Amino acid sequence: MTLVDQEWILTGVQERREAEFEDAFARHGLPPPVPMTQAESMVGVAALLCSTDALAMLPKQWFHSRLFAGVIEPIPLLDEIDAPDIVFISRAGVPLTPAAAHLAALFERVAGTLREVGHGAC
Secondary structure, X not given: OXXXXXXXXXXXXXXXXXXXXXXXXXXXXXXXXXXXXXXXXXXXXXXXXXXXXXXXXXXXXXXXXXXXXXXXXXXXXXXXXXXXXXXXXXXXXXXXXHHHHHHHHHHHHHHHHHHHXXXXXX
């Protein structure tokens, strides 16, 4: 059985949810798997992963989280899968609240640090 034949959970990270699989599988001449369901939230994905044998494409950080310790296991792959871009969006002409401005500054600081140590684009 191949990864294509497994039950998959779409996580809704991409604008077109199907794109989550298409690129990764197409690079190897494979059709994208047919998802069994989709979950829009971390809690939904976690609940499905805890109660099924389904697969999902997840950020690496999930595997280091205490929340998922002993619950999910990574599948080692030969090729790295490109992650979607992460962007910061705010309304033009509307200032951020102090809390949102502080959070945005923290995101920018971490993104800059990751870029400096060679973790790719942020």
